[in-house]
Amino acid sequence: MRTSLNEIKLIDGYIFNCNPPEDALLFDALLILNPELPDQIIWQKRAHAMVQQYSSKKLRAEIEAVHQQLFNQPAHQSFKQMILNIFR
Amino acid sequence: MAQLNDFGSTPIEREKAFIALYKKAFPSVAKYISKMGGDFDDAKDIFQDALVIYYEKSVSASVVLQTNEQAYLLGIVKHLWVKKFRENIKQCPLDDSNLDFANEDEAQPSTNKLMHYLASAGQKCMEILKAFYYDNLPVNKITELFGYSGVRSATVQKYKCMEKVRETIKERSLAYEDFVE
DSSP states (O other): OOOOHHHHHHHHHTTOOOOHHHHHHHHHHHHOOOHHHHHHHHHHHHHHHHHHHHHHHHHHHHHHHHHHHEEEGGGHHHHHHHHHHHHO | OOOOOOOHHHHHHHHHHHHHHHHHHHHHHHHHHHHHTTTTTHHHHHHHHHHHHHHHHHTTOOOSSOOOOOHHHHHHHHHHHHHHHHHHOOOOOOOOOGGGGGGTTTTTHHHHHHHHHHHTTTTTHHHIIIIIIOOOOOHHHHHHHTHHHHHHHHHHHHHHHHHHHHHHHHHHHHHHHHHHH
């Protein structure tokens, strides 16, 4: 794996606190040697936040599709009726 | 001790799991929300939020169920309902002097633009990263789902995608900042 990808792996390990001890030591040394690394950590955290936002939005859309199926398809009519009766 | 729900790894498997959860847990949620004065849409919104929370906790194995999943979901729903109720109480009546929140939304358009860009131009990468980081699928499953030749190339792809997304966010965020200023 090329150096920049190894760096991404180490930053992930740092963010999720799962670097093995030897990688954690290496990362501490890199933090001293590479002044751009703290910024890269911030951008990688933002990337994770975007992945989280993208993913939960996609999951929410899958759940909404299930809801539409249960409340619009004749196969689930009795379930729909049971729920609607609760709000009468 | 009850087992965590197995949501599977594909949209079809998740669909089955969510249908089963809807049928098992939504009736008791609807009864609770109705009893508390909410309507069908309240029950739907809060139940869907609870399902997202339950999914995220299940796949990250950050929860060990001491009870069954219906009771667990109802517990999340009750918590969300109380939270919503408290937030509604906190909202003060608006008058003209209170309408000074235009600045709060300024950061929003750039995040939305960025998300739109990543979801279209970088969709494949976002899907791979979702599988790794959000769905927490095992790497051999991801290798199979995305058709990689082996576990190693799937892992390399994960880091290439993270690099691509990170660099895109960096470039675009700086460009949007310039635009806003």
